[in-house]
Amino acid sequence: MDRSQKTDAVAQLNQVFNEAGVVVVTRNLGLTVAESTDLRAKMREAGATYKVAKNRLAKIALKDTDYAGIDEYLTGPTALAYSEDPVAAAKAVVEFAKSNDRLEVVGGSMGSQLLDEAGVRSLASMPSLDELRGKLVGLVNAPATKIAQVVNAPANKLARVFGAYGAKEAA
Numbered sequence: 001m002d003r004s005q006k007t008d009a010v011a012q013l014n015q016v017f018n019e020a021g022v023v024v025v026t027r028n029l030g031l032t033v034a035e036s037t038d039l040r041a042k043m044r045e046a047g048a049t050y051k052v053a054k055n056r057l058a059k060i061a062l063k064d065t066d067y068a069g070i071d072e073y074l075t076g077p078t079a080l081a082y083s084e085d086p087v088a089a090a091k092a093v094v095e096f097a098k099s100n101d102r103l104e105v106v107g108g109s110m111g112s113q114l115l116d117e118a119g120v121r122s123l124a125s126m127p128s129l130d131e132l133r134g135k136l137v138g139l140v141n142a143p144a145t146k147i148a149q150v151v152n153a154p155a156n157k158l159a160r161v162f163g164a165y166g167a168k169e170a171a
Helices: 003-019 033-046 055-062 068-073 088-099 117-124 129-170
Strands: 022-028 049-051 078-083 103-110 113-116
Touching: 003 055, 022 068, 022 088, 033 049, 033 088, 055 068, 055 078, 068 103, 078 088, 088 103, 088 117, 103 117, 113 117
Parallel strands: none
Antiparallel strands: 022 078, 022 103, 049 078, 103 113
């Protein structure tokens, strides 16, 4: 990797650190190519990205960002998982690590809030933004549905009474 490629890599990582909602640091303990490909596919499905970056370049890119605290986790064979959704990357990595012992969750950061392994795992157990939005829409929609049912109930009862009288006279 020549100097210009390193400069580009640092700039790209710096942009990631300025835009991400969460960054999770993982340790690769010998993932095969197939396992790495599977992990990357699962990350894409979750709306996250998994990237292997040189620790030295990542530490340079971390300067002057909210994620500067994770530089202590960047030792050995590490990779970064990140997403704009504060839960997506953590959820995808923790889910994959449950079924594959060659991927270790080291820690991470949600903005300036540094997270250890337990913090990342608890973050992964939270609902994602899309799930929360769905719950909010359901909560907002439920009262409107109930109001419509209450308003329509007297008319339905009245129609049934008229229908019963009509059937009684016809018989």
